[in-house]
Amino acid sequence: MNADTTGQHAGPHVVVAGGGIAGLAAAHRLALAGHRVTLLEADDRLGGKLLAGEIAGAPVDLGAESLLARRPEAVALARAVGLGDRLQAPATTTASVWSRGELVPMPKGHVMGVPGDPAAVEGLLSTEGVRRVGGDLELPPTEIGEDIAIGAYVAARMGHEVVDRLVEPLLGGVYAGDAHRISMKAAVPALFEAARVHPTLTAAVHAVQRAGAATPADAAGAATGLGGSVFLGIEGGIGTLPGAVADAVRAAGGEILTGTSVNALVRTGATGWQVVTRHRTFDADAVVLATPAGIAAGLLGGHAPAAAAELDEIDYASMALITLAFRRSDVPALAGSGFLVPPVDGHTIKASTFSGQKWRWVSDGAPDLFVLRTSVGRHGEEAQVHREDSDLVDASLKDLAAATGLSARPVASTVTRWIGGLPQYPVGHLARVARVRAAVAALPRLRLAGAAYDGVGIPACVASAHRAADEIIATSKTTDPGAGHSL
Incomplete structure (x- = not known):
């Protein structure tokens, strides 16, 4: 193997595998912290599921189209890379549900489709369905345990109709999954925790709503004059965010290579790594795997087989x-x-x-x-x-x-x-992620990031990237004489 040693004494070198928003956010965080960063993306473009395009001359997002603004990570990243003045609230947030052949206004006062008031779902649900939602107040508390499928839990408390007509199209649509398999703990953690301490699901919904109302609007969003918008877009498309982050990484001295897939990871010394691609091998002091779970599993098979097996189970x-x-x-x-x-x-x-x-x-x-x-x-x-x-x-x-x-x-x-x-985030997903991270933690200076771990939304992906980068930055404050760098 011919290892790439260019600039190997320029500072701690981190290789990031994966050029979606998680990999880019990790590279950005590391580069700003003074690390020498090389980002490798197998595709010929960056951004993953973020893709700006056009149709008949009209600009449009062909992938993800909005940011959840009440989480700070993605909005803050957009501002950090110079897109703050292009953040834009939706011109309208009114939506409908196409149910039984009619467009019905989206009910108000729900938490990811779980209503807090039977009256809110009148017009969407049948008379019996509305009555069943109200019946939650008459049921004894439900023992939830460590996790539960949100569809099963809501159906047991409020009836199947509200799951079919509201939870499924809303939450199931976000995850492109089945609400009867989706983990409540992973997908709606605030509601899960509230449901464990309140006697009814209705009371839990109200508790989440009160907590949300008490939470100030995201500071980054407020600073743009957009106030407390739940979602924000970017003029020109959310798909312009990856390019702006990549430009910031390069400006901070990072290297970005597309069309370059990682084929293997090789341990070197006590803490180092070699990252093997088809044409080059990179010496690295640390590695961030911001790839889909299956690819990460293939790279980790010889180093953390338990983690690899768990990652292979993520659908x-x-x-x-x-x-x-x-x-x-x-x-x-x-x-x-x-x-x-x-x-x-x-x-x-x-x-x-x-x-x-x-x-x-x-x-x-x-x-x-x-x-x-x-x-x-x-x-x-x-x-x-x-x-x-x-x-x-x-x-x-x-x-x-x-x-x-x-x-x-x-x-x-x-x-x-x-x-x-x-x-997919089925019941037990967070426990699986915890086991994966515990196994990977035994490896020196290697971390995981991306949509497979802490949420599929852009802010959650950025947060997972920052977590991985921060843990590597923390290890860089120790000295590793074997790697030849001050780490």
């Missing part, structure tokens, strides 16, 4: 986004930012976002067009995602016509597939 869902551009004059009046679709109704799409109505920068970029997108695919629906582009477009148009009356043909369409893009 992923695939999804497709169908982006459509219409002549604005052909589109009927549509309300709000879009709608969710309960899987129980048997439609193809699981949601639609009216991008040109939700984000001012989309409509400003092409005022004569109306851009929207639909999403298809949940865990176990691989065949759906792999249908021909034309089939997915036609299926989307059929559902859109039924839901909204939109009968026009689009002037342009594009399908973006995210194969194996969303890790």
